[in-house]
Amino acid sequence: MKLIKNTIISFLLILLFIQPVFAVEINIPGAKDSIFEHLNNWDSEFKIDYYNKDVIDVIRQKSKADDYLYISLVGLVYKKTGRDAQVEAKYRTTKEQEVYIQNEVNNIINTIIKDNMSDYDKVYAINQYLVNRFTYDTTLTNNNAYLALVNGSTTCQGYCMTAYKLFKAAGIDTRIALGKLNDINHGWNLVKINNIWYHVDVTNNDYVGENKYFLRSDNFFRSQGFVWNESDYNQAPYDYH
Secondary structure (H helix, E strand, O other), rough: OOOOOOOOOEEEEOOOOHHHHHEEEEEOOOOHHHHHHHHHHHOEEEEEEEEEEEEHHHHHHHOOOHHHHEEEEEEEEEEOOOOOOOOEEEEOOOHHHHHHHHHHHHHHHHEEEEOOHHHHHHHHHHHHHHHOOOEEEEOOOOOOOOHHHHHOOEEEHHHHHHHHHHHHHHHOOOEEEEEEOOEEEEEEEEEOOOOOEEOOOOOHHHHHOOOOOOEHHHHHHHHEEEEEEEHHHHOOOOOOO
């Protein structure tokens, strides 16, 4: 069943489940980079050295370096062991599922993206591919790229996370925007074409059966009931013409 715009679009924003924390400061040169490496590797347990600041805040901030990772990270806890922090991280998907996602993304890109395509052509091809492949999951359970690709049915999380992976693989600068649509939590994408950013909402393009939400401006998205923390994202000043 396709997404009805005013139907509940459940987009579970990231909740980090925090045990009592200690004041910490990352102590080893390069440790902050190693945090991102651990997270980006989907490591479920890892250790860091610290003192004098909030380690959860540090880890969460590092995850924001990649929108897909930030949305994927759904739980963080840690315990102090001497001068170390033993961190446990929980993700929407497993390492094995991420391997499947990447392999599938590579296969899709090799099929639909051609060498002579412009950035516009690439974004259009990816949007159309997802519109044709996915339907909206009214059970609200298929909420990541893996379940979207395996089942062909997903919530807005699956649409925008899969789109993000495909845009990236096609060489398109992209973001995942988190906000609300008509007061319901929602997620969509931003893409950059010829140094200008545009909004793309594949979920609602799927519902309406036309590309009403394809390469649109901030003003257009505002007019349709979209709300987001605009200071967190690049401005999209124009509709694409």
